[in-house]
Amino acid sequence: MELILFLIIGLTVIGAGMMVILTKNPVTSALYLTLAFFGLAALYVLLGAPFIAALQVMVYAGAIMVLFLFIVMLLNLRDKQTWELTTGMRRALGLVVAAGILLVALAAMKGLVSPPAPLDTDMGSPAAVGLALYRRFLLPFEVASVLLLIAIIGVVAMLKQKSPEQAPEGGGTDGRT
Amino acid sequence: MVGLNWYLVLSALLFCIGAAGVLTRRNAIIIFMSIELMLNAANLALVAFGRFIPNVTGQALVFFVMAVAAAEVAVGLAIIVTIFKHKESVDIDKVNLMKW
Known part of the structure; x- marks a missing residue:
């Protein structure tokens, strides 16, 4: 059950992230980015961090995305937007560098053995995180x-x-x- | 049961999508959104590590990343608005005042 949820949300987040960098219109990008932020909030709930999930929705999906949309509308870019990817060689170089980062990250976690997750800790509750924030x-x-x-x-x-x-x-x- | 590696792979993928966006797009606003994507990938890795270690430090770090991201977005968008006032464009290839 948890695996199915993780796969659905994870694929949604990856797809929304792809759409952010592939669409022409900045408004569309911003809306897909909001979808990605909501997906990440759901993943935080799956990870047992409801406080961080609430913060994610409030700060990222609420405040930051409103700021982005406000600026996009203020600048009125739509009629000036063409498909403005960089030129061929630089685009290829960029994709190669990004793929290299992915390879390094995957290689770094190759030998990593996942420890079993402890189940009912209330580590992610607002009280626990708040105590950590105000003490340590x-x-x-x-x-x-x-x-x-x-x-x-x-x-x-x-x-x-x-x-x-x-x-x-x-x-x-x-x-x- | 979803292990730690699944979350780390998802985080790495998300980070690479953001990096590809920064490296291939020229619209400053979309580059900014890609940076947000990369920050969120790092947040996901932090929360996942904090869950599996288990330790609340990861979530406290995510809190600070969010605060810094909010400040960064406000200042960055102000810079973009200032550039747009001068150049009538947010194409970063046209911002070459400090290029030698």
Whole structure:
């Protein structure tokens, strides 16, 4: 039963990932990426990590994908999009490098013997992860919050500059074809 | 029973799809989505290791990866918007100001 679920979800995630890099339209890519994120959340549930699964849905499928779709719509790229793969030799090189990474990763796990999974641990519950975050990983936790604050300030500073004199022509960005 | 190796193979496949996307596409937004795919592959490997060891550290690491990914997406998309304001395009081959 678990194997069947794993195969169905795994194939869905792989297929959605392929579609992300194969479709022309960035909006389609973003929607397939959302599907991949939901599939990964289901895999986290299978792995006994419901807290991480909930975070995956909220942070990735919720916040990050909304940001992506918002930017795609803000930039209005659709009429400029052609099938824009890189040229032949660079594409071949890219695929060879990606296949090489896959080979190295598979070779690295060749001799790996899977330990039997302990069944009913509540290791992935919000309480257990929260205790780990607030005790053992307290300093990284605070550093992460500072990082997010810096990101917020950086984004605002980056996009706010020169806005007074750009305001008249800035409105033309979405109306331009 | 699904073993650790199954999850690692899935994670490796997902990572390679993301790497292929970064190396073959030119649209900066799709390259960004491919990077997210690679981060998620790493997250899957972390959670799988944490499940089979068993140790809660893997899930704590995934939490931090998510925080960094959120910051990275916000800053990266801001950079893309800034590039689009200047170049009218998100084709990374046209961004060659710092190329020598």
